[in-house]
Amino acid sequence: MKRYVILISGRGSNMESLLAAALPGQCAAVISNKAEAAGLALAAAQGVATAAIDHRGFASREDFDAALAAEIERHTPDLVLLAGFMRILTDGFVRRFEGRLLNIHPSLLPLFPGVKTHAQALAAGVRLHGCTVHFVTPALDGGPIIAQAAVPVQAGDDEASLAERVLAEEHALYPRVARWFLEGRLHLAEGRAHLDGERPARGALHAPAAV
Ligand code: GRF
Numbered sequence: 001m002k003r004y005v006i007l008i009s010g011r012g013s014n015m016e017s018l019l020a021a022a023l024p025g026q027c028a029a030v031i032s033n034k035a036e037a038a039g040l041a042l043a044a045a046q047g048v049a050t051a052a053i054d055h056r057g058f059a060s061r062e063d064f065d066a067a068l069a070a071e072i073e074r075h076t077p078d079l080v081l082l083a084g085f086m087r088i089l090t091d092g093f094v095r096r097f098e099g100r101l102l103n104i105h106p107s108l109l110p111l112f113p114g115v116k117t118h119a120q121a122l123a124a125g126v127r128l129h130g131c132t133v134h135f136v137t138p139a140l141d142g143g144p145i146i147a148q149a150a151v152p153v154q155a156g157d158d159e160a161s162l163a164e165r166v167l168a169e170e171h172a173l174y175p176r177v178a179r180w181f182l183e184g185r186l187h188l189a190e191g192r193a194h195l196d197g198e199r200p201a202r203g204a205l206h207a208p209a210a211v
């Protein structure tokens with residue numbers, strides 16, 4: 001059976017959606033850079049192994065990433081899923097896991113990389129917003145896009161209401177993509193995501209019915 005590891009920093013609702021999806025693989029561990037991350041307790045309650053590696057205990061990003069990589073490798077995962085993991089990873093770390101490292105980002109990339117994506121979307125006045133699952137490469141939030149889900153921005157939206165609408169789509173999209181990977185259908189090749197050998201990946205866009 002394939003094995004996957006989930007990295008979190010906080011609440012862990014994406015992690016919960018992955019665990020609830022009964023993916024064709026075993027969640028070998030949930031690892032956080034914050035011991036107080038609520039998601040760690042949720043994972044432990046489900047019998048999943050957890051670990052916390054506090055980034056503040058390391059002199060450099062390289063040292064933290066080396067410790068994080070060592071902890072991940074202990075679980076010999078086929079797939080590593082970043083789910084609200086709020087640390088920038090070094091190029092060395094990313095290269096080590098390239099092709100089996102995925103992230104979910106709460107915007108329609110390449111729009112609004114980085115943080116505060118819902119505030120960025122509202123400030124820009126876009127009518128469509130959403131989330132993206134992508135392979136992680138050294139370019140921050142810039143790796144090959146696998147799948148996206150779009151939501152409308154509605155009159156009167158604030159950051160919280162928009163975040164809630166996007167999060168519901170994140171919870172549907174990420175398990176779907178993780179399943180593709182664990183089924184051996186999804187690959188990174190020549191800097192692109194391929195699903196069932198095709199590019200662009202068919203079925204990798206979820207758009208709202210009424211936009
Ligand atoms: C999600 O919106 C994720 O896309 C972003 O941070 C949030 C994490 O939420 N990077 P959770 O911890 O999965 O509940």
